[in-house]
Amino acid sequence: MSPSRIANISDTTALARAARIIRAGGLVAFPTETVYGLGADAENPLAVAGIFDVKARPRIDPIIVHVSDIDMANKYGVFPQRAHKLMEMFWPGPLTLVVPKTSSVPSIVTAGLETVAIRIPSHPVALDLIRTSGCAIAAPSANPFGYVSPTEAQHVAEQLSDSVDMILDGGPCPIGLESTILSLVGVIPCILRPGGTPVEELAAILQPLDTGNIVSKLPQAPGQLQRHYATLTPLDIVEEGHEDIKQTDKVGLISYKPVERHEKYETVIILSETGDMREAAANLFRSLRRLDALKLDKIIVHPVPEKGLGIAIMDRLRRCSAGRKVADS
Ligand code: AMP
Ligand code: MG
Numbered sequence: 001m002s003p004s005r006i007a008n009i010s011d012t013t014a015l016a017r018a019a020r021i022i023r024a025g026g027l028v029a030f031p032t033e034t035v036y037g038l039g040a041d042a043e044n045p046l047a048v049a050g051i052f053d054v055k056a057r058p059r060i061d062p063i064i065v066h067v068s069d070i071d072m073a074n075k076y077g078v079f080p081q082r083a084h085k086l087m088e089m090f091w092p093g094p095l096t097l098v099v100p101k102t103s104s105v106p107s108i109v110t111a112g113l114e115t116v117a118i119r120i121p122s123h124p125v126a127l128d129l130i131r132t133s134g135c136a137i138a139a140p141s142a143n144p145f146g147y148v149s150p151t152e153a154q155h156v157a158e159q160l161s162d163s164v165d166m167i168l169d170g171g172p173c174p175i176g177l178e179s180t181i182l183s184l185v186g187v188i189p190c191i192l193r194p195g196g197t198p199v200e201e202l203a204a205i206l207q208p209l210d211t212g213n214i215v216s217k218l219p220q221a222p223g224q225l226q227r228h229y230a231t232l233t234p235l236d237i238v239e240e241g242h243e244d245i246k247q248t249d250k251v252g253l254i255s256y257k258p259v260e261r262h263e264k265y266e267t268v269i270i271l272s273e274t275g276d277m278r279e280a281a282a283n284l285f286r287s288l289r290r291l292d293a294l295k296l297d298k299i300i301v302h303p304v305p306e307k308g309l310g311i312a313i314m315d316r317l318r319r320c321s322a323g324r325k326v327a328d329s
Helices: 014-023 045-055 070-076 081-090 124-133 153-163 199-203 277-292 309-325
Strands: 006-008 028-030 037-041 095-100 115-119 166-169 180-183 190-193 235-237 251-255 267-270 298-301
Touching (some): 006 014, 037 045, 037 124, 070 115, 153 277, 180 199, 251 277, 277 298, 277 309
Parallel strands (some): 251 298
Antiparallel strands (some): 028 037
16 A cells, blocks of 8 residues: 555645545545545445455445535434434534435435435534535545454555545544444334443333344344454453463453453453443454454453443454354355
8 A cells, every 4th residue: 555545634635535536426434533434435336346356345245425514414314203302412513323315315325225325423523524525525444344343544554545535534533432323214223233322321211112122131142243343363351360371372461450460371462451331342343453464363242241341342242253153245
């Protein structure tokens, strides 16, 4: 990848160049508060097809449309009354709403569904890019399908190399977990994916709320879980003190708070010295990537308490861990 393809946002021409690329049907990786997105003009089906190709993403997996204001959101989605309070409270921010789509959304964006996933990101670079481009930006996470999402520009550069037209470097993503996805299509609102907006904050407003099985334990058959958010190195979630490590194995540990015993590990990453869940979330994907690069025999992660952002963290870790036993999705 030519280094010139990474443009730091402090370069005053970078944003205008990125917007020109989007308008011309190209692909720009850009920072959001959740993870780095791989963006294209949401109304340009050919450009969106490029996203699927670059990620090797199955065409049946729809893409989130990023907009900069409510008027723009209304151009693409038909928002029911109960969406209004949510939009007011959580936008801009890491909450994606699934609602019926309008005819302005090409079917490739929604994988043929009559619904569309929409959000207003809060990251200033993402907002500036949408406004300067003058169009909504369809963007999934900027990583090969199934792998850990990127939270730094360098992560994108390492994996998508020459296949994107530009990578806007706006520093590390402050939240570091994907958005929470809430469907408002059925009678009862339903969480499709836990993420950066804590489920409890939604439950406080939406009653009833279908949280699906997001806080349930692993299903009996690992095959029930899709492989996703996955490192190449096998990953196990093990309570502190219950690790069973062979002498010959090279094992790395990720813990959300300081650990007592760590001599059996090759490398130890503490996500937060104070056990702060926000800090842990922001450091999670970067840490998974770091350990994955060391070609260890195994990565062990201590489970985090399942509340707030901890719900989304455990969701990602379970998919990373159990999903590898099934065929690639
Ligand atoms: P990502 O690739 O990380 O941006 O993830 C986007 C997620 O949004 C995927 O899991 C999609 O399946 C989901 N999604 C996007 N559009 C829709 C939709 N219309 N209905 C349900 N889920 C959607
Ligand atoms: Mg993704």
